[in-house]
Amino acid sequence: MVWFGSPLGIRIDKQKISKFDKWLQEIHSSSSTAADRKWLLTLISFFCWKIWTARCEFIYQMKPILPQSIILSGSNLASEFGEAKRWIASRLPLPNHSHSSKWIPPPPGIVKINVDAAWSDASKACGLGVVLRDHPGAVVGGSIRSDMCGSALVAEAKAILDGVNYALQHDITKVIVESDALEVVSEIQSKRKNKNWMTYPLIEEIRRKSLRFSEIS
Template identity: 40%
Template sequence: MNMSENAVEVGATEARWSAPPHAYCKVNVDASWEGGSKLAGLGVVVRDSNAVCLGGSCKTRLAESAIEAEAHAALNGVHLAAQMGISHVVFESDSKELVQSVKGHIQKSRWTIFPILSAIRRACSGFSSYSWNWVHRGANKAADAAASHARRRMCDEVWESSLPSSLVFVLQADGLPCPPTL
């Protein structure tokens, strides 16, 4: 069956970011990796149950694979949540392999990311409660944008008080008031 570019799948709905339960914060993580240069952009966005953006980060680093980059993004998200003093947290990623590896038996994961997964598990033990969820890319747009901006070297920072202007429109697309209250 050949579908035109204008065709719409019946019943298709776009995935969107959703707020975590009351008293929880949601930490969305993502990576953008370029195989030729091995340069990875790591994005983290932290929001509370009222959808208020509390902070985030855009960082760059080298990574040998896309899954390694995703694991580093997750570790950055865990560290940022801990630094912010968050005790109840929902972590989200659009990498099924990463989420399954963090939630499951890390011995069955790719051996190349085993040390990063171990560090994620150790760091998560400091939270009162936490969970790891896979989400569709459409529900992870802000972290994706942060990662892409980092890889293109448009942003390389941790923010808590001033959101990079390049991310305001992505958060607005998630249904948040803009500029977001920080």
Template identity: 40%
Template sequence: MSDRLVWPRDRNGCYSVKSGYHWLHSVNAVRHSNIPSSSTTVDSDCWKLMWKTNVPPKIKTFLWRALRNAIATFGNLFRRKCARTPLCPLCNCYHETAEHMLLLCPWVETVWFGSPLSLRIDKGSISTLDVWLCNTFSNIGTEQNDGDGIKSLVCFLCWHIWKERCKAVMEQCSPSPQDTIQRASNAANEFLSFKERRQGNRSPRPQILVHNLAWSPPLSPLVKLNVDAAWDPISKSVGIGMVVRDHDGQFLAGKSLLAQADSALMAECLACLEGCRFASDRGDQWVSFESDCLEAVKSINGDISRGKWEIYPILSNIRDFLVAFRSCSWTWIRRTANEAADHLAELAKLRMCNEVWADTPPSSLTFILNKDGLPCPPTNV
């Protein structure tokens, strides 16, 4: 595609006076001090979203303190001469602010991605906690049938990340992402179920932890094509995996290939593009595409000109492919329902060339296909 001018400080690549002002203000703030100020102005919309979220008062109070930068992080303790260093006690690399503690610390990334939300934390796009919280609520809440439950889970995760961090600091041990995910999910499910029983709702609510965990076959005559990408931030290499199955769950085809990408989001979008190309090459006309990257799916289904400018050429190519299908759709699924494509993506990183499987999957994929509870053909050993 022909080049175009972009403003990298805005999501859609277009310059505005507002984005220019905020960029200039942030540059001046960095020049004057490397330590974040505790004086922050939180958007009123963020306060409304937080106070209306269906969580216990103690979690609302904690989030209120975190948004006002009024919690005992090492950055705040150092500023008050109560700590010897402002560095995070768990990673010892960056100043411990509320944003670092809840979103940016390496062990916390595992919590968000391993949770039922499957959130990928984009460090470059995080400015303040309130902006991230508003964006997360708007992105996830509108995509789920249980939007209130998802918002509650986000708040419970923040609360249990804080508790696990304090435990690790006080007991001088390593934090456990898996235990944090389990405790937060169980607490959210228990609290929401109790609230519904008090309101007279006799029917049991779906558990957040087990919602849409398994792959499901499409309706006839559709075929379902799952895509996933495995990105290495050091080498910038990408393993892409694709699996095609029909309405009976029968394995029709699979493919793995290597590519290059500058970010995890770009890698996921490349996987979506290769999935469209694979379906087109196979001659499929009725296709249901699935990916576990929420931002990629939202970008494909929405206005691509308002998405991130780095992935605009990829999204444009995807749109060109979609018009060739008689019927197609893009749907976000949880990572646990996309294990087959994820396995082929990891497999691509171990091999030197692209591979295509027709009718017969690789032997290492058999367990995952059987785990989905669907028929599996003889394997190609």
């Protein structure tokens, strides 16, 4: 009822849906322009979120599910999100592409592991991401997860360790690990003992596991 009653007007045929991601891909490909696809994904994202919260409220608080209320709140949130993006874009300086960083492919036979972390000082929660790509630039693997960290440096160190672990688990032995956390990278490469007690166990584990690669930089 939500999907059909919304501005999307999508009719759901349960018999034809095998996986949510496949259904989403089919809906996404039905849009003709990039702008339409962005707006479509925005609406779908907020409708999914409101359907989920309505489900939780029904299960845990016995609140009735009202499709029209979901449609209204989801549409309003999508509109507010779009307005916020336009407002931010109108106040940001244009990017200087001459100084923008560009991903550089690894040599043939080497896999580049790009890692990154996001950390919240308020909640101490962090998000860790890993992407592995080969010389032609094809994605050969990756991972993403959430965790709790005492600092941004710990989060960055955990992201690097996740990348190392992923490569070892998938028998990838020739790698380049790339991170924008200069302090953590310097500590890993340094011969001296790490002075940061929070990152020390992680850096030592990274150093130890790095010995299992036939080639690593």
